[in-house]
Amino acid sequence: MLEIKGIAVSNGIAIANAYCLVEPDLTFDKLTITDIEAEKLRFKEIVSKTKIELEAIREAAEKKFGHDKAEIFSAHLLVLQDPEMLNAIDVQLSEGVNAEFALQETTTMFIELFESMDNEYMQERAADIRDVAKRLLANLLGIELPDYSRLSKDVIIVADDLTPSMTAQLDKTHVKGFVTNIGGRTSHSAILARTMEIPAVVGTKIATTDIPHGAKIILDGTKGTVLLDANEEIIAEYLLAQEEQAAESAMFQQFVTAESISADGFHVELAGNIGKPEDVDNILANGGDGIGLFRTEFLYMDRQELPSEEEQYIAYKTVLEKMGQKPTVVRTLDIGGDKELPYLKLEPEMNPFLGHRAIRLCLEQQDIFRTQLRALLRASVYGNLKIMFPMIATLDEFRKAKALLEEEKEKLLREGIEVSREIEIGMMVEIPSAALIADLFAKEADFLSIGTNDLIQYTLAADRMNEKVAYLYQPFHPAILRLVKMVIDAGHANGKWVGMCGEMAGDEIAIPILLALGLDEFSMSASSILRARAQISDLSKLELTQHLDKILSLSTSLEVEQYMTKLLNTNN
Ligand code: PEP
Ligand code: MG
Helix, strand or coil: CCEECEEEECCCCEEEEEEEECCCCCCCCECCCCCHHHHHHHHHHHHHHHHHHHHHHHHHHHHHHHHHHHHHHHHHHHHHHHHHHHHHHHHHHHHHECCCHHHHHHHHHHHHHHHHHHHHHHHHHHHHHHHHHHHHHHHHCCCCCCCCCCCCCEEEEEECCCHHHHHHHHHCCEEEEEEECCCCCCCCCHHHHHHHCEEEEECCCCCCHHCCCCEEEEEEEEEEEEEEEHHHHHHHHHHHHHHHHHHHHHHHHHHCCCCCECCCCCCEEEEEEEEEEHHHHHHHHCCCCCCEEEEEEHCCCCCCCCCCCHHHHHHHHHHHHCCCCEEEEEEEECCCCEEECCCCCCCCCHHHHHCCCHHHHHHHHHHHHHHHHHHHHHHHCEEEEEEEECHHHHHHHHHHHHHHHHHHHHCCCCCCCCCCCCCCCEEEEEEEEHHHHHHHHHHHHCEEEEEEHHHHHHCCCCCCCHHHHHHHCCCCCHHHHHHHHHHHHHHHHHEEEEEEHHHHHHCCHHHHHHHCCCEEEEEEEEHHHHHHHHHHHHCCCHHHHHHHHHHHHCCHEEEEHHHHHHHHHCCC
């Protein structure tokens, strides 16, 4: 049996066959063909086969993801029937070369031509031709292209990496988990795995080289392991563990309607993190007290252009209506880092996580920002909306963002459009400079929400995506605990509530510390809410407060973890 170790990012056990998402080898030789007509017929048949394939994909995409996504495949079908391109291939074939060569020569020429045009539409056509050419070539060579959005059997996806948009396309009915070579606990594919409640292990370095396509594997998203060639006995053990986990989840169900309250009567808010309006259902099913983070950038992904004000308005209104009077914190566009929007054509940067992203980009490309603000303001009358800005580093940025919001609000009111008068405006504290001057921010913000995913990476200078520096990604590093305490104290000293929407808020070891520090709102993946509520119902805040000085005096992350593990085990 082979055990591959990685970083555990989404709890649960999955047992299924591996589905390897590796780029297929589409190399071929140039051949001289004597029976030209037969070769032309072969190509014609492949075009027909590809057309049937694309139509089926378009139909499945339409059903699963809606019309917008399906349109990509309509564009592909147009390319496939483009007479100019088909003629050019025919001319090549008449010269006695094989279809693979004729296809590549012709499509490369078209791609280069379209790419050289200074026209966004034409450049997109180049991308369509590239996709169609790849599909045709694979069919000519008899190679099956991976298509993880249309699976017919249960699988565990094995990939080098999964981009956030690839993860969002995964078909949850059949994708039982995923394992990747790269990534860390707070890379966005990991966060999405938790949102989708599928087990995942990332950062294994060797998954794609060591796991053969189709092999039966056991993925343990809690321990961070992948087992290959396990015997019947081991499989039986894991099946049992899977049942135990299901029983535990069933036990947590009793907390769905319970209050979020500690054993000694202190209330907190246990909210959920979402990326799409449809994620709200999961938060409500898990008894979330609110939404602590709506990562709106996911509305902008996986499409060809920016979402319109109307589209965004409908998305925000849907979320607010579903949440009713429960607080709903919507974060404005946080693009950049590992979250890309190809259609914005942003220049590549040396250090994307330190670059022109999130609020920095929004303050510069104000039309994008204003559209979002208007959509949010218009939707505000449908629920309990709170707006927060991401990646705030300076007071100036926060003031500018607030001023733009105010301007859009005034405009709407002048146009006679109703806007809620009770929207709280807050900010993410995820850059050390903001944490260090949280006292100044707390005077001007209605609330602060600590984004530990970024706060940790920026404080320890350790890329959250890079498994090689994962050892430095330490939520319990004394520097992080001090910063978190500073922010909570600063908020409270100014009468403001403080939340946390980074992954640390749902961590079993962190929860008691955060409760003792007085955190008001904990926002986490839907799947963590009930476990957190059960845990908090067993904790005494006053008792924990007595341990705070000791916890804050410890000098390493490990010491804190060991101290807390001991404390929690003694209390059990
Ligand atoms: C964070 O940085 O903690 C956070 C919640 O934002 P994101 O993970 O989307 O960067
Ligand atoms: Mg962040």
